[in-house]
Amino acid sequence: MFRLFKSRRALSEVVTTLIILVVSILLASVVTFFAINVVSTRVQEESLSLVYQHVWYSTTDQAAEAAIMITNTGGRDVVLNKISIRGQQVPWTDVYVYSLGATENYSALNELVYANQSFTPAPTLPATSNAPLANSPMTGTFPAAAKSPIVLKSGDTVIVYMVSEATSSPGSVSVHDVGLTIAISVFTAQATYYKETNVNAVGP
Numbered sequence: 001m002f003r004l005f006k007s008r009r010a011l012s013e014v015v016t017t018l019i020i021l022v023v024s025i026l027l028a029s030v031v032t033f034f035a036i037n038v039v040s041t042r043v044q045e046e047s048l049s050l051v052y053q054h055v056w057y058s059t060t061d062q063a064a065e066a067a068i069m070i071t072n073t074g075g076r077d078v079v080l081n082k083i084s085i086r087g088q089q090v091p092w093t094d095v096y097v098y099s100l101g102a103t104e105n106y107s108a109l110n111e112l113v114y115a116n117q118s119f120t121p122a123p124t125l126p127a128t129s130n131a132p133l134a135n136s137p138m139t140g141t142f143p144a145a146a147k148s149p150i151v152l153k154s155g156d157t158v159i160v161y162m163v164s165e166a167t168s169s170p171g172s173v174s175v176h177d178v179g180l181t182i183a184i185s186v187f188t189a190q191a192t193y194y195k196e197t198n199v200n201a202v203g204p
Contacts, residue, residue, distance in 0.1 A: 046190050047074035048152075052112045053184050053195040055085065057173055059203035064173035066090075066162040067112040068184055068195065072152045080150040082187040085162065085171030094164040095146040100157040114202045115161055173199060 049071040056065045066085055072078055083090050152158060162170045171182060178201045186193045 045074050045076045046078055046188065047072075048078065048186065048188070048191075048193050049073050050184075050186060050193050050195045053197045054112055054114075055171070055173060055182060055184070055197055055199045056114045056202050057169075057175055057178050057199055058114070059175065059201060061203075062175075063164070064169035064171065064177075064199075065114060066170050066184060067115075067160065068186075069112065069157060069159050070152065070186060071157040072154050075154055077151065077153045078188050078190075080152060080186055080188060082149075082185075083160065083162065084185045084187070085173070086182045087185075088171050090162045090170050091164070092146045092148055094162055094170060095150075096161045096163065097146050097150055098159045098161075100159065112159065115163070175201075 051069050051071075053068040054066060057063075058065065070080070083095060150158065150160075164170055173182070177199045179198060181196050181198050184195050184197065
């Protein structure tokens with residue numbers, strides 16, 4: 001009788017241990033799956049494409065100018081909180097934005113071009129034949145400076161020009177930086193997007 005009782009007790013302990021192990025594994029699996037799902041969802045939802053990045057230095061204007069095209073390829077709207085050149089934030093008063101929306105055809109776009117400096121009230125683009133966008137209204141003078149973070153809806157594209165007074169070039173780029181590689185960074189609440197480009201000289 002004593003041996004039978006002892007055997008039943010031992011069997012109960014084994015079953016209890018197995019149940020605890022199974023429950024622990026299931027809970028760990030659920031938590032891990034949830035964490036992976038949350039992270040994967042956030043990564044998939046926000047995605048920006050940065051192309052046609054340029055930094056120019058004009059020997060005529062003795063000032064720098066930068067440009068980049070940004071497309072929201074993710075599934076949700078994002079806010080561009082900051083744009084920096086070589087680690088230095090560009091003031092929003094020096095950022096000029098041309099919004100293409102999600103419907104305008106820009107397939108003919110080959111490159112962004114240097115905009116003639118006028119500084120007031122905004123950079124001036126070249127003639128229509130040399131405009132960054134063929135067959136589009138993107139000629140003449142850009143809209144007013146952004147003055148605040150840029151809201152970029154899902155699927156939308158913006159072309160950003162960064163221009164400032166000759167005494168305050170974006171990123172403190174000078175004639176001594178021509179030919180060097182510097183970075184343009186775009187910051188959102190979730191990530192930092194980074195592109196490098198060479199400083200090109202323009203002018204006579």
